[in-house]
Amino acid sequence: MNSVKSLARPLARAFPLLIAAGLLAGCMTPTPYAPRMEGQKTGYTDRALTQNRYRVTFTGNTATPRETVESYLLLRAAEVTRAAGYSAFMFDTRNTKANHTYDAIPDGPPGPYWGYGRGWGWGGWGGWGGWGFPYDPAVDVVVRTNYEAYAEIVLLTPEQAAKEPRAINAADVIAHLGPDAAPPKPPQT
Numbered sequence: 072m073n074s075v076k077s078l079a080r081p082l083a084r085a086f087p088l089l090i091a092a093g094l095l096a097g098c099m100t101p102t103p104y105a106p107r108m109e110g111q112k113t114g115y116t117d118r119a120l121t122q123n124r125y126r127v128t129f130t131g132n133t134a135t136p137r138e139t140v141e142s143y144l145l146l147r148a149a150e151v152t153r154a155a156g157y158s159a160f161m162f163d164t165r166n167t168k169a170n171h172t173y174d175a176i177p178d179g180p181p182g183p184y185w186g187y188g189r190g191w192g193w194g195g196w197g198g199w200g201g202w203g204f205p206y207d208p209a210v211d212v213v214v215r216t217n218y219e220a221y222a223e224i225v226l227l228t229p230e231q232a233a234k235e236p237r238a239i240n241a242a243d244v245i246a247h248l249g250p251d252a253a254p255p256k257p258p259q260t
Contacts, residue, residue: 159232
């Protein structure tokens with residue numbers, strides 16, 4: 072009987088989290104490679120700082136892995152380079168930041184020690200909450216992480232690129248990363 076009780080407690084605590092995770096997993100897909108529109112928090116941005124220097128960013132949602140965010144930043148840097156009429160670029164600064172959000176998810180209905188006049192103390196509304204075990208928190212904290220990559224790039228002429236060991240060929244980046252970033256094609260009927 073004790074083994075059943077010891078198993079029931081973790082399962083009872085995990086059940087609301089499993090339900091929430093299942094619902095979120097069904098709805099959440101990684102951020103597509105697309106510009107960040109006004110009012111959105113995800114996608115890429117770019118801005119000219121000088122004639123040959125740009126700031127480029129890509130922000131993903133919590134379902135977008137860090138590697139994907141960084142690859143999309145690299146791809147956007149290559150596209151900006153080509154659109155500006157250059158063939159190569161190099162990173163002047165580059166960083167990826169992890170943004171964390173914290174959500175408290177209720178741990179289920181109150182336990183048998185919850186209610187008016189119950190528990191330790193002065194009476195009134197009290198008790199421990201949770202499933203009635205002392206010091207058992209009534210919520211579980213879920214941490215969600217999304218990544219934001221940032222870079223300043225310097226656009227290089229072919230002569231500059233030939234002398235710079237950190238130069239990145241924009242056409243090569245687009246050829247290697249572009250197909251992975253393309254949105255899935257709808258099935259043909």
